[in-house]
Amino acid sequence: MNAAQDAAASYRGPTDPPADAVLPERHPDAPQPGKGLGTHYAQCFGCGEERPEGLHLHVRAGEGVSVTAEFEVAPGHQGAPGLIHGGLLATAFDEVMGAVSWMLHVPAVTGRLETDYVKPVPVGRTVHFSAWCVGRAGRKLYHRAEARLDGPQGLLVARAAALFVAVKLEHFTSNGRAEEVQAVLEDPQTYRSLKAFELNP
Numbered sequence: 001m002n003a004a005q006d007a008a009a010s011y012r013g014p015t016d017p018p019a020d021a022v023l024p025e026r027h028p029d030a031p032q033p034g035k036g037l038g039t040h041y042a043q044c045f046g047c048g049e050e051r052p053e054g055l056h057l058h059v060r061a062g063e064g065v066s067v068t069a070e071f072e073v074a075p076g077h078q079g080a081p082g083l084i085h086g087g088l089l090a091t092a093f094d095e096v097m098g099a100v101s102w103m104l105h106v107p108a109v110t111g112r113l114e115t116d117y118v119k120p121v122p123v124g125r126t127v128h129f130s131a132w133c134v135g136r137a138g139r140k141l142y143h144r145a146e147a148r149l150d151g152p153q154g155l156l157v158a159r160a161a162a163l164f165v166a167v168k169l170e171h172f173t174s175n176g177r178a179e180e181v182q183a184v185l186e187d188p189q190t191y192r193s194l195k196a197f198e199l200n201p
């Protein structure tokens with residue numbers, strides 16, 4: 001190994017858990033494996049049922065601190081003719097890795113998201129996502145994800161790594177546009193799930 005290879009092998013980037021990271025345990029109230037997580041916000045582009053143009057990802061709990069989801073690539077998702085837009089795949093990764101934090105009952109936002117595009121993804125195929133946590137160091141959560149074609153064991157088409165940062169619910173209430181924040185706080189179902197995060201961390 002030359003010096004450059006050596007440096008590359010020992011490189012630890014911002015999405016790699018530091019030496020003091022621990023593997024967190026799933027929250028006792030996290031849904032059982034196979035159960036849907038539901039949407040965290042009805043207007044979410046990734047999982048909301050009220051956004052017609054959204055991805056409508058249905059995320060399910062996996063074993064431990066992991067989740068799975070599927071998504072059918074539609075003509076509206078194209079970047080090149082008949083192929084998915086890469087940014088859209090990154091969006092889907094953001095959503096499924098965000099849901100991993102849900103398994104910990106930790107409200108968290110994406111700090112950094114890295115995507116490796118391995119193979120092109122054609123329209124009309126189904127992308128199967130799996131995502132899991134590889135460590136927590138203080139407020140920082142380290143997640144990984146994979147996307148495979150047509151089945152959970154299908155061809156690997158993309159991989160992702162992310163750093164999420166745990167935030168207080170105030171992050172959303174004080175930064176979001178007032179009309180949407182107000183609407184969500186008045187919606188009893190969302191309010192209940194937000195409160196569950198606060199009261200039962």
Ligand SMILES: CCCCC/C=C\C/C=C\C/C=C\C/C=C\CCCC(=O)SCCNC(=O)CCNC(=O)[C@H](O)C(C)(C)COP(=O)(O)OP(=O)(O)OC[C@H]1O[C@@H](n2cnc3c(N)ncnc32)[C@H](O)[C@@H]1OP(=O)(O)O
Pocket residue numbers: 014040041046094095096097098099101102106107108109110111112138139140163165167172173181184185194
């Ligand atoms: C009322 C409505 C509520 C609705 C929401 C409901 C529920 C939410 C709950 C669960 C969500 C469930 C599912 C999620 C589904 C979808 C996922 C989509 C997720 C997103 O789509 S979300 C949008 C994109 N996202 C942002 O909009 C973030 C913008 N950003 C910021 O808001 C700040 O930037 C923040 C908060 C990230 C940090 O700010 P901060 O001031 O709190 O903390 P600070 O800067 O000290 O960082 C602390 C430590 O993280 C390290 N760190 C931070 N960023 C880093 C980076 N990029 N690279 C390397 N390290 C980084 C620092 O180096 C330090 O590390 P150290 O502690 O070691 O020094």
